[in-house]
Amino acid sequence: MKESAQLALPLRVDAEVRENRAEGGSNFRLRLAVAGWPGAEPGRFVMLSPGARGAALRFDPLLPRPMAVYRTLGVAAPPEIEVLYKVAGRGTRLLAETHAGDRVRVVGPLGVPFAMPVAGRRALLVGGGTGIASLYELAARAAQRGPVVVMLGARSEAELMGCDDFAALGVELRIATEDGSRGHRGRVTELLEAALDAGAGGEAIYACGPTPMMRRAAEIAALRGRSCQVSLENRMACGFGVCLGCAVPRADGSIALVCRDGPVFEAGQVAWAGLP
Amino acid sequence: MKESAQLALPLRVDAEVRENRAEGGSNFRLRLAVAGWPGAEPGRFVMLSPGARGAALRFDPLLPRPMAVYRTLGVAAPPEIEVLYKVAGRGTRLLAETHAGDRVRVVGPLGVPFAMPVAGRRALLVGGGTGIASLYELAARAAQRGPVVVMLGARSEAELMGCDDFAALGVELRIATEDGSRGHRGRVTELLEAALDAGAGGEAIYACGPTPMMRRAAEIAALRGRSCQVSLENRMACGFGVCLGCAVPRADGSIALVCRDGPVFEAGQVAWAGLP
Amino acid sequence: MGGPAVSTVDTRVKLGGIALRNPVLTASGTFGYGAEFAPFFDLARIGGIVAKSITLEPRQGNRPPRIAETPAGMLNAIGLENVGVDAFITEKLPALAAGVVVVASVFETEIDRYAEVCKRLSGVPRVAGLEINASCPHVKSGGIEFGQRAEVLAQLVRATRRATSAPLLVKLSPNVTDIREMARVCEGEGADGLSLVNTLQALDIDIETRRPVLSNVLGGLSGPAIRPVALRMVWQASQAVRIPICGIGGIMNAEDAIKFLICGATAVQVGTANYLNPLAALEVAEGIEAHARRHGVARVADLVGTIEVPAR
Amino acid sequence: MGGPAVSTVDTRVKLGGIALRNPVLTASGTFGYGAEFAPFFDLARIGGIVAKSITLEPRQGNRPPRIAETPAGMLNAIGLENVGVDAFITEKLPALAAGVVVVASVFETEIDRYAEVCKRLSGVPRVAGLEINASCPHVKSGGIEFGQRAEVLAQLVRATRRATSAPLLVKLSPNVTDIREMARVCEGEGADGLSLVNTLQALDIDIETRRPVLSNVLGGLSGPAIRPVALRMVWQASQAVRIPICGIGGIMNAEDAIKFLICGATAVQVGTANYLNPLAALEVAEGIEAHARRHGVARVADLVGTIEVPAR
Ligand SMILES: Cc1cc2nc3c(=O)[nH]c(=O)nc-3n(C[C@H](O)[C@H](O)[C@H](O)COP(=O)(O)OP(=O)(O)OC[C@H]3O[C@@H](n4cnc5c(N)ncnc54)[C@H](O)[C@@H]3O)c2cc1C
Ligand SMILES: Cc1cc2nc3c(=O)[nH]c(=O)nc-3n(C[C@H](O)[C@H](O)[C@H](O)COP(=O)(O)OP(=O)(O)OC[C@H]3O[C@@H](n4cnc5c(N)ncnc54)[C@H](O)[C@@H]3O)c2cc1C
Ligand SMILES: Cc1cc2nc3c(=O)[nH]c(=O)nc-3n(C[C@H](O)[C@H](O)[C@H](O)COP(=O)(O)O)c2cc1C
Ligand SMILES: Cc1cc2nc3c(=O)[nH]c(=O)nc-3n(C[C@H](O)[C@H](O)[C@H](O)COP(=O)(O)O)c2cc1C
Ligand code: FES
Ligand code: FES
DSSP: OOOOTTOOOOEEEEEEEEEEEEOSTTEEEEEEEOTTOOOOOTTOEEEEETTOOTTOOOOSSOSOEEEEOOEEETTSSSOEEEEEEEOOSHHHHHHHTOOTTOEEEEEEEESBOOOOOOTTSOEEEEEEGGGGGGTHHHHHHHTTTSOEEEEEEESSGGGOOSHHHHHHTTOEEEEEETTOSSSEESOHHHHHHHHHHHSOSOOEEEEESSHHHHHHHHHHHHHTTOOOEEEOOOOOSSSSSSSOTTEEEBTTSOEEETTTTOBEEEGGGBOGGGOO | OOOOTTOOOOEEEEEEEEEEEEOSTTEEEEEEEOTTOOOOOTTOEEEEETTOOTTOOOOSSOSOEEEEOOEEETTSSSOEEEEEEEOOSHHHHHHHTOOTTOEEEEEEEESBOOOOOOTTSOEEEEEEGGGGGGTHHHHHHHTTTSOEEEEEEESSGGGOOSHHHHHHTTOEEEEEETTOSSSEESOHHHHHHHHHHHSOSOOEEEEESSHHHHHHHHHHHHHTTOOOEEEOOOOOSSSSSSSOTTEEEBTTSOEEETTTTOBEEEGGGBOGGGOO | OOSSOOSOOBOOEEETTEEESSSEEEOTTSSTTSGGGTTTSOGGGSSEEEOOOBOSSOBOOOOSOOEEEETTEEEEOOOOOBOOHHHIIIIIGGGSOTTOOEEEEEOOSSHHHHHHHHHHHTTOTTEEEEEEEOOOSSOTTTHHHHHHOHHHHHHHHHHHHHHOOSOEEEEOOSOSSOHHHHHHHHHHTTOSEEEEOOOEEEOOEETTTTEESSTTSOEEEESGGGHHHHHHHHHHHHHHOSSOEEEESSOOSHHHHHHHHHTTOSEEEEOTHHHHOTTHHHHHHHHHHHHHHHTTOSBGGGGTTOOOOOOO | OOSSOOSOOBOOEEETTEEESSSEEEOTTSSTTSGGGTTTSOGGGSSEEEOOOBOSSOBOOOOSOOEEEETTEEEEOOOOOBOOHHHIIIIIGGGSOTTOOEEEEEOOSSHHHHHHHHHHHTTOTTEEEEEEEOOOSSOTTTHHHHHHOHHHHHHHHHHHHHHOOSOEEEEOOSOSSOHHHHHHHHHHTTOSEEEEOOOEEEOOEETTTTEESSTTSOEEEESGGGHHHHHHHHHHHHHHOSSOEEEESSOOSHHHHHHHHHTTOSEEEEOTHHHHOTTHHHHHHHHHHHHHHHTTOSBGGGGTTOOOOOOO
């Protein structure tokens, strides 16, 4: 994904929590008022320091956590962004404990966004787990250029996130759950396979979710001679290319930084076997 | 202060915050439900780990903070205790950020209590700053054995704590503020001096507050050939005599542990010049 | 990792000749002489306790302030306040219930005094073993030397080894260039095991007064902050010697302790955690057992040294 | 402390011949090559930046995982990924605005290669000084030796000193028994200043996989966790040598930085803090100035070494 000169520059703001709501399963929705927020292209992310409250300085946990910008709420002043997240460990657990009025440090927007589909072409978006959060803005903008099919997967219905928001976009929504509690019983990549086999060809393919899921999506695309954009995850300390901590191997043997060269990559460029 | 065999043994409980209320100035009142709480003799304290919430483990700040047991609310089940505290640094600031339902680790009751006044004798209690919190139970129990005068001091009215509670005990309450915003303008030890000079002699004297205040109270008592019980403060890591961190010098050159040998001491036993 | 869950786990380990019912001890100086914790739990339920380091004579220690808090850690310069070896034997040991395994910790300023303390402790029935504190970083007279210089350490271990036939652990200082060298010296001189680490030498300042936060200027850093350094040293030492190692440094919970076992420690000591949570050692012991059960590890000893180092 | 508040504060300091507008630099490896921070603030407002350590040839670094979080700290084993000295000179330096003071950091696996990198950097107009990274703990080939053995360190400083007449700082490893010895060696060989400390060698484990959290097994510990150790070493070194010292280790805010100044550091470097707060270095610089103003300190340099050690 080439970096475009027009990408919004990152800022560091102590944002104010407007709302932090449990949404079933381990899902939460965080709404932050971010003064000066420049907007974020689809697929870009922020670094959040969870639990930063008032002046009570604590350095454990030390590092911020990367989170996709689910969407920017254009109407609010100061601008507001939403983050959809799952409680995975102590960083996200602390985030879950913030209350309206608390402050959270935001650095962003960061990273290289998805390349938009060619106008008129059908876009297939495949999301699993927390990866769903990276796809909303893409779906919203792609829907203005052509037909969009969004395929979302999770272990069970409760673990799905954002379904209603996607549905409200008017895109075609297909669901897969491993336990069959909603939609197709099985993996979301099976939906992708079916869509491609039934499709007319030429679709732009996007995948974001757990590594095995993205790897499978990439395989499915590659088997059909098709390219696929994926959004990788990795541990990050900075998010803007200076700690060199988020390195992953490229297929050509070189090293890429997920935060600076990604998180969006062409699936064929990724050395899948070398991911952490 | 000799340790009596009947002192309640300490326990460690993850207590639940029932209420945490700002009370003006930098004062807060914390009410905790402490399962199994055995009650606490006047002057004893607990160690609190502020901000311990759910399972989000954080080790900064690492150490618990000592707080007097302001009072035990006997009626509740599980028993509840109240702690009156001032925000002094980050430990107490974090405590101030806890919400009802959060958990706080409690270790206690700890330390050696005040020796009760001889029945029928007048008791003079002098409290300043956070030291006021150590005196409520003493006032309550002493009031059942004889007349009690409670003298409370602070920089300004807003920084006073607990006045209404003391007043409700029916004890005689005298106030001093440095800025004159309530009661006598000046130091609370001036009230002590006046009370002693006006008194009949034989009063039991108690002081708890900033070190200079207690030192002055001790001097005032000593000048009149009277003893005085003081409750010292010091940095603490454990609160029950095992880290040896809270040591202070005794007048005889030996070392005392504030948490185990105190916090209550005969003022004459303390090497005031050697306090940290 | 490991097989299917097992129903019973053998938690016993042997640490340099000391039989422990589970691999969790408490670290010297963080557990008093043991009796202070009796209100909180039955001390016989943990592997054992290492008592506060004792000297030939009682010592009074440093002036206040003696402790301070740092990010995820604490500084201390207690100055080895202790009751002396005789009061330890006559007053402190008898206060402990019969089932409690006690390791005595020995510190002194000269080698022959170390040896003398070891002699007095030898044959005392309640003493299961000795730990030589070669590493206290904050006492001016000699503390630094013993654990930081290979020749001096060798002399110390030789002399204390001669003075006692009790199980002998040597507690090393982390303030060294190469912990493996120090570990080998101890093994060579006949130590039965190693305890590592003691505190990291450190300093903090109050910027308003411009004074060190401790009266002693320098202090020892302990707590979670040092855990990754301690873990590294335990792993390095375990590769350098065959005698068992007791891992110490920032252990707050069972997960932390298991890391030390995986890195090659036969047992662990819980230190600073005892202050913030007097039940910490017990919770660590129970947590290790639960972990082993969950992972199908029939004997906790089978966890020791199971680190999987990726091929390069 | 100090007198009544002053209205203007002279924040300038001189670090081994490098003139700085204020005593705050950024630490090597935590600030990229500088340009990455340009969106966040004007880099000319801090004292200077120390660039990522560079080698003769570009290097690719270690496989992932390269970083992990620890209590109040982080572990890294990047493996010295860098663009190489030539690309540094031709691509990275020109990307920085004219007013930015740049210190180049040099690392290599052999002494003559170190010297060669220094030669190539000498006379490059944008390079205000060199920092010799003698201390990287996680590269297999030699990293450990340079800063940990006095003789090797002496050779390294001698060779790099000969190779350049630019201001020469030597960045020391904290993984040593006696930092004073290493400091004296550098001074004796003509270093213009010292930077300390680099990361503490450390290790962490994932107990579910039983594998080290880093692909390289060992990593370097940085962040607030190590600050008290770094502060101790700066104080010790400042008493052992007369050349200026740049204090590094866990500086998160102005208060932390002021502690280093009080302990004898002429300047400081902000490291890990840049990751969590890209404005950290600027905030530290502003905070030091505000502190000086509040305390009536007319020149920030007057804060250096003002530690008040109590009489014993
Ligand atoms: C570009 C990007 C965008 C992301 N967007 C979202 C999002 O919109 N919503 C969301 O819920 N999550 C998102 N994630 C994942 C999120 O960052 C991690 O779940 C979070 O950092 C875990 O932190 P923790 O402290 O709760 O868990 P930890 O205790 O740190 O770890 C829990 C588990 O998560 C793994 N982990 C830790 N950090 C990361 C990481 N950065 N990426 C992947 N796994 C990690 C750990 O190895 C461990 O297995 C994103 C990650 C990246 C890199
Ligand atoms: C037996 C005892 C009973 C106490 N009871 C109460 C009470 O009922 N209500 C109340 O508000 N406070 C009480 N205190 C004082 C309270 O413990 C401290 O205010 C608190 O620990 C400060 O923690 P912090 O993290 O907010 O401040 P820090 O940032 O740790 O320190 C702020 C300031 O307080 C000083 N300080 C730190 N710890 C202590 C300490 N243990 N004692 C005295 N000063 C300290 C520091 O040196 C510093 O100047 C009591 C202290 C003791 C020893
Ligand atoms: C207040 C305090 C006192 C200590 N006293 C001793 C001691 O007397 N002898 C000793 O060998 N270690 C002593 N230690 C070191 C601990 O036993 C342990 O090695 C160190 O604290 C690291 O473990 P931790 O991080 O779990 O505390 C002391 C530590 C602290 C914090
Ligand atoms: C991810 C990372 C990479 C680093 N790379 C270098 C390096 O290339 N050269 C160097 O001299 N120090 C390097 N360091 C060490 C820092 O410059 C600094 O000395 C150390 O992190 C301690 O300071 P801090 O606690 O403020 O981070 C690196 C540190 C980190 C965390
Ligand atoms: S997260 Fe720091 S370089 Fe990518
Ligand atoms: S606070 Fe630990 S001994 Fe008093």
